[in-house]
Amino acid sequence: MVAESTVFLPAEVDEAARIVRENRNLRPRGGGTKPALSSPLAEEHVVDMSKISGILEYSPQEFTISALAGTTIREIEDALAENGQYLPFDPPLATAGATLGGTLAAGLSGPGRRRFGGIRDFVLGVRFIDGWGNVVLGGGKVVKNAAGFDFPKLMAGSLGRLGLLTEATFKVFPRPHSTITLEVDCGSLAQALTGINYLNSLSIDLEALDLIPPGRLYIRIGGFADSFPKRIKRLQELLEHEGRLLENEVESQFWEQTKEFSWSSPEGFLVKIPMTLAKVEKFDEAMENYGLARCYSSGACLCWVAGKDSRHLPDIDSFLHSLDLTGLVLRGNVDYPILGAQKGLGFLRRIKEALDPEDRFLSFKETISESS
Amino acid sequence: MKDRAALIKDLGRIFPPDRLLDSSAQLAPYESDGLTCFRSRPSAVVLAETQEEVIQTVRWCYQHSVPFMARGSGTSLSGGSVPVADGVVIALNRLSRIVQLDPVERTVTVEPGVVNLKVSEVAAPYNLYYAPDPSSQQICTIGGNLAFNSGGAHCLKYGMTSNHVLGIKAVLPDGEVVHFGGPSLESAGPDLTGFYCGNEGLFGVALEVVLRLLPKPEFFRTVMAAYDSMEAAGNAVTRIVSSGLLPGALEIMDRLAIKAAEAAVQAGYPKDAAAILIVELDGEKDAVESDYIRLSALINETGANTVIVARDTVERMKIWKGRKSAFSAVGRLSADFIVQDGVVPRARLGEALAEIERLSNIYNLRVANVFHAGDGNLHPLILYDGREEGALERAEELAGKIIKLCISMGGSITGEHGVGLEKKAYLPEMFSPVDIETMERVRAQIDPKFISNTGKMLPGGEAPALVIRGLHPLEKEGILSRE
Numbered sequence: 101m102v103a104e105s106t107v108f109l110p111a112e113v114d115e116a117a118r119i120v121r122e123n124r125n126l127r128p129r130g131g132g133t134k135p136a137l138s139s140p141l142a143e144e145h146v147v148d149m150s151k152i153s154g155i156l157e158y159s160p161q162e163f164t165i166s167a168l169a170g171t172t173i174r175e176i177e178d179a180l181a182e183n184g185q186y187l188p189f190d191p192p193l194a195t196a197g198a199t200l201g202g203t204l205a206a207g208l209s210g211p212g213r214r215r216f217g218g219i220r221d222f223v224l225g226v227r228f229i230d231g232w233g234n235v236v237l238g239g240g241k242v243v244k245n246a247a248g249f250d251f252p253k254l255m256a257g258s259l260g261r262l263g264l265l266t267e268a269t270f271k272v273f274p275r276p277h278s279t280i281t282l283e284v285d286c287g288s289l290a291q292a293l294t295g296i297n298y299l300n301s302l303s304i305d306l307e308a309l310d311l312i313p314p315g316r317l318y319i320r321i322g323g324f325a326d327s328f329p330k331r332i333k334r335l336q337e338l339l340e341h342e343g344r345l346l347e348n349e350v351e352s353q354f355w356e357q358t359k360e361f362s363w364s365s366p367e368g369f370l371v372k373i374p375m376t377l378a379k380v381e382k383f384d385e386a387m388e389n390y391g392l393a394r395c396y397s398s399g400a401c402l403c404w405v406a407g408k409d410s411r412h413l414p415d416i417d418s419f420l421h422s423l424d425l426t427g428l429v430l431r432g433n434v435d436y437p438i439l440g441a442q443k444g445l446g447f448l449r450r451i452k453e454a455l456d457p458e459d460r461f462l463s464f465k466e467t468i469s470e471s472s
Numbered sequence: 473m474k475d476r477a478a479l480i481k482d483l484g485r486i487f488p489p490d491r492l493l494d495s496s497a498q499l500a501p502y503e504s505d506g507l508t509c510f511r512s513r514p515s516a517v518v519l520a521e522t523q524e525e526v527i528q529t530v531r532w533c534y535q536h537s538v539p540f541m542a543r544g545s546g547t548s549l550s551g552g553s554v555p556v557a558d559g560v561v562i563a564l565n566r567l568s569r570i571v572q573l574d575p576v577e578r579t580v581t582v583e584p585g586v587v588n589l590k591v592s593e594v595a596a597p598y599n600l601y602y603a604p605d606p607s608s609q610q611i612c613t614i615g616g617n618l619a620f621n622s623g624g625a626h627c628l629k630y631g632m633t634s635n636h637v638l639g640i641k642a643v644l645p646d647g648e649v650v651h652f653g654g655p656s657l658e659s660a661g662p663d664l665t666g667f668y669c670g671n672e673g674l675f676g677v678a679l680e681v682v683l684r685l686l687p688k689p690e691f692f693r694t695v696m697a698a699y700d701s702m703e704a705a706g707n708a709v710t711r712i713v714s715s716g717l718l719p720g721a722l723e724i725m726d727r728l729a730i731k732a733a734e735a736a737v738q739a740g741y742p743k744d745a746a747a748i749l750i751v752e753l754d755g756e757k758d759a760v761e762s763d764y765i766r767l768s769a770l771i772n773e774t775g776a777n778t779v780i781v782a783r784d785t786v787e788r789m790k791i792w793k794g795r796k797s798a799f800s801a802v803g804r805l806s807a808d809f810i811v812q813d814g815v816v817p818r819a820r821l822g823e824a825l826a827e828i829e830r831l832s833n834i835y836n837l838r839v840a841n842v843f844h845a846g847d848g849n850l851h852p853l854i855l856y857d858g859r860e861e862g863a864l865e866r867a868e869e870l871a872g873k874i875i876k877l878c879i880s881m882g883g884s885i886t887g888e889h890g891v892g893l894e895k896k897a898y899l900p901e902m903f904s905p906v907d908i909e910t911m912e913r914v915r916a917q918i919d920p921k922f923i924s925n926t927g928k929m930l931p932g933g934e935a936p937a938l939v940i941r942g943l944h945p946l947e948k949e950g951i952l953s954r955e
């Protein structure tokens with residue numbers, strides 16, 4: 101046992117398994133782009149996965165890719181791009197250095213989740229080291245598979261607390277040939293939400309649909325460029341706004357910055373909040389009163405909140421409780437990263453007990469203030 | 473089992489006599505899941521009407537260490553809903569309220585006994601629908617779909633059941649009631665909802681499920697292309713998928729299946745074709761039209777000898793009718809058949825089919841192929857004559873070879889029908905002892921007394937007698953068809 105906070109840097113999966121067997125209070129780290137999840141508190145030890153890295157299997161014809169957990173998202177996206185493919189859940193923080201394992205363990209998807217779904221919808225298989233030090237395989241490498249318990253989904257959002265991810269396989273899709281974005285200022289939050297509700301109700305294939313309060317909508321479409329003029333015109337008519345077109349470099353820059361949260365301060369805090377359309381107004385009013393920055397993503401099923409001072413986090417926590425919402429702190433000073441109403445702890449505790457009975461990894465708690 | 477019978481009487485405290493079945497005559501219809509004819513007799517069947525009754529029953533079973541199994545419509549194709557011997561069957565067909573439909577969030581909360589198709593029906597007035605569409609959708613329940621993570625013809629683009637389940641309320645096998653997930657498409661923390669899906673009834677009983685609804689596609693382009701060889705059809709799939717197009721469905725039928733379908737429903741397929749491919753684009757009209765120009769150009773290059781494009785809904789439904797009825801149509805060629813559900817990497821489809829053909833010749837058994845080509849999900853139908861001495865054993869052996877073939881190609885033993893009883897002996901070929909031990913550990917925490925649908929999915933334990941034959945009774949009546 102190591103007493104002081106240590107950083108382990110395994111180069112092999114076997115080595116990582118040994119570290120797990122010999123230590124407690126382990127906090128896995130990928131690229132460290134989500135410090136609230138990966139920075140050690142007192143008496144915790146980091147397992148830095150950056151050396152367990154590399155693409156293991158990629159056959160473009162299969163539309164699947166397997167890579168070690170420490171592989172950066174950027175490396176994967178580059179390999180996919182060479183074949184006109186992409187990760188449709190649009191992982192955030194790729195430029196900052198996010199890894200595949202870290203993104204899966206944090207359960208993060210970007211604005212592109214609007215079209216086909218989030219990271220949990222695209223993960224097909226995982227390999228992880230559980231608290232017994234065993235390397236466990238779950239799921240498979242083909243796009244469809246119903247055999248065995250769905251560990252891949254369990255690992256999405258597991259925060260490194262159920263096991264140390266060493267490998268993952270994802271389903272990928274053909275990347276749209278071109279994209280274009282319509283920016284529309286609806287004037288007010290209420291108007292913008294009406295617009296989102298309307299677009300959500302139609303069979304219109306949007307690559308992304310983000311809202312920056314109070315009323316700016318960013319509507320991204322993709323496909324063959326020859327279809328764009330008609331489709332854009334239709335959107336303009338539906339929303340009764342001319343708006344402004346973002347194209348080419350400007351367009352890709354805009355979404356790149358959105359995914360890197362460049363609107364938030366890196367020193368401050370950043371929270372992900374699963375959202376529903378009906379709760380946006382009430383929620384947004386409170387955040388506005390705290391003076392916090394927000395972005396509502398993917399037709400408002402997802403909200404990102406950022407601010408400078410982590411002292412706001414307990415307030416956000418209780419406000420989320422009052423709205424029956426949950427939050428995940430990615431950056432900011434907290435002892436425990438899940439805010440607000442946590443669901444299914446009774447079920448989760450059983451899984452934790454099965455996979456990690458001796459708390460080799462950190463535990464799940466009832467509230468942010470519960471002591472360990 | 474006299475003690476058990478006496479004990480069962482005690483369930484009368486929860487259920488009135490007309491909803492507590494325990495005589496032989498009453499139990500007989502619940503002995504198997506109809507199709508696969510593994511048989512096993514429960515001690516009792518309770519017809520639950522409220523969630524509270526289910527919770528009480530599970531608690532009662534836990535208290536008395538009596539195994540139980542939740543049952544939807546019993547259409548499992550892998551023996552998943554064969555009762556645990558001498559246990560209690562909790563029939564959920566009557567637990568079928570639509571709790572809430574929210575057209576703004578596009579979600580619907582239902583009880584587990586709601587039939588799959590019913591969900592789309594209640595959503596239709598809002599121009600919404602429920603995407604997962606197993607061919608049994610007129611009868612199978614959401615509870616069964618969830619437990620088996622069922623698929624359908626549109627998985628390539630839309631995914632399986634678990635991609636459409638947002639939240640779950642369930643009673644765990646020791647009686648604890650848990651809730652997780654919620655109305656949002658996003659979540660924070662481990663995806664417990666996703667993990668609960670596909671548990672094959674081992675994690676207690678789902679009582680309420682939040683499902684995601686989608687806007688109905690406003691436009692379709694459905695194309696049927698016929699080829700001289702299976703290989704050419706397979707190559708066409710590869711080309712379409714790698715062109716950057718993402719069809720809603722991509723299906724193949726082989727010569728035997730085409731013949732059978734034509735004889736049964738006259739879908740207008742060319743009878744002499746070696747294979748046909750069905751491709752469907754769906755979504756926003758202008759986007760679909762733009763994709764369709766590319767698709768037709770591609771298909772022209774793939775050497776198709778006949779191409780039919782549906783001009784309207786009637787023609788579209790005609791193309792689909794042949795495909796959807798293919799299983800039951802094959803059933804007309806042979807009273808007895810086994811259906812397999814293995815998955816292979818898409819690029820190895822051609823190789824897998826050639827091997828299946830070779831095996832079919834060696835075993836001297838006809839095999840028809842109807843499958844989800846876009847997903848690499850095979851559905852070989854092994855035809856045999858149950859009256860012929862040893863034919864069933866030969867068919868089973870061939871089925872086993874096909875399963876092993878899928879595993880050796882890096883695929884899966886099941887794409888959507890589940891492991892159940894039928895394939896649990898093959899789970900160790902896909903997963904190591906450590907992987908399976910881990911599943912066992914999780915299960916032991918969730919079900920400490922091993923009473924929830926025990927004996928399914930995970931290897932080991934006594935298996936009921938296996939006699940697979942023929943069509944589901946509903947298929948024989950032409951009410952249902954399979955994929």
Ligand SMILES: Cc1cc2nc3c(=O)[nH]c(=O)nc-3n(C[C@H](O)[C@H](O)[C@H](O)COP(=O)(O)OP(=O)(O)OC[C@H]3O[C@@H](n4cnc5c(N)ncnc54)[C@H](O)[C@@H]3O)c2cc1C
Pocket residue numbers: 505507541542543544545546547548549552553564584605606607608611612613614615616617618619620621622623624625672673674676677678679888889925944947952953954955
């Ligand atoms: C003609 C035909 C066509 C088919 N086509 C397809 C297809 O295209 N795609 C596909 O994927 N499958 C298909 N199937 C298989 C089958 O319909 C599915 O597996 C379906 O989901 C089973 O639903 P059910 O209500 O009949 O469940 P059952 O067979 O009654 O139960 C299945 C399993 O679910 C469990 N279960 C049921 N309800 C609950 C609950 N509330 N909580 C927990 N566990 C529960 C049971 O214990 C059992 O293990 C087909 C079957 C037939 C007969």
